[in-house]
Amino acid sequence: xxxxxxxxxxVNVAEGNPLTVKCTYSVSGNPYxxxxxxxxxxxxxxxxxxxTGDNLVKGSYxxxxxxxxxxxxxxxxxxxxxxxxxxLYFCGGLLSGAGSYQLxxxxxxxxxxIP
Amino acid sequence: xxxxxxxxxxxxCKSGTSVKIECRSLDFQATTMFWYRQFPKQSLMLMxxxxxxxxxxYEQGVEKDKFLINHASLxxxxxxxxxxxxxxxSFYICSAPRTSGFRDTQYFGPxxxxxxx
Numbered sequence: 364x365x366x367x368x369x370x371x372x373x374v375n376v377a378e379g380n381p382l383t384v385k386c387t388y389s390v391s392g393n394p395y396x397x398x399x400x401x402x403x404x405x406x407x408x409x410x411x412x413x414x415t416g417d418n419l420v421k422g423s424y425x426x427x428x429x430x431x432x433x434x435x436x437x438x439x440x441x442x443x444x445x446x447x448x449x450x451l452y453f454c455g456g457l458l459s460g461a462g463s464y465q466l467x468x469x470x471x472x473x474x475x476x477i478p
Numbered sequence: 479x480x481x482x483x484x485x486x487x488x489x490x491c492k493s494g495t496s497v498k499i500e501c502r503s504l505d506f507q508a509t510t511m512f513w514y515r516q517f518p519k520q521s522l523m524l525m526x527x528x529x530x531x532x533x534x535x536y537e538q539g540v541e542k543d544k545f546l547i548n549h550a551s552l553x554x555x556x557x558x559x560x561x562x563x564x565x566x567x568s569f570y571i572c573s574a575p576r577t578s579g580f581r582d583t584q585y586f587g588p589x590x591x592x593x594x595x
Contacts, residue, residue: 409522
């Protein structure tokens with residue numbers, strides 16, 4: 364079955380350290396993958412997307428994600444974490460079926476950046 | 479488990495008519511719900527935050543008079559696309575957060591596909 368998964372419920376990282384939020388996918392055909400961030404009491408905000416092209420995708424707020432076809436992963440990364448990066452992060456994928464696409468999400472990962 | 483439903487799942491309407499889309503949290507209460515719009519093969523974009531008992535908060539660039547949001551109860555939010563035009567054709571998705579323990583879990587509706595002729 365096609366799916367997007369985030370294996371970690373929570374990630375803690377010290378301010379200034381690099382951060383990684385993991386996402387793996389299982390889709391047929393070429394994957395369309397996205398990352399979103401949700402701050403408290405706010406809706407999802409788009410960070411970045413991979414459709415085709417370079418495997419390293421750069422997005423908002425200094426985030427980037429690396430598409431790895433062999434590992435079927437699309438991990439979100441940032442070289443130096445800020446306290447303000449603390450939020451819920453969702454990985455999403457467009458899954459194809461019956462001639463249409465449906466956006467589906469992982470369960471989300473709570474990122475806590477510790478001062 | 480918690481479920482969010484949307485109705486209808488697919489609607490086709492004539493240009494100039496208004497369409498109402500419902501978003502319901504089925505076994506939990508949601509004081510806040512979110513409405514998103516997704517274009518074909520594109521990412522999902524936040525349109526507005528629906529607040530129970532108060533006015534919705536719209537994202538920049540979203541016309542509040544075009545996309546009317548009403549959060550009448552703790553389990554129901556409605557999005558009305560007024561005077562719909564073909565460019566409003568899209569996939570509309572709602573979500574509702576549910577707090578459990580130390581975190582909120584976001585539950586998404588299945589989406590409503592709007593086609594304006």
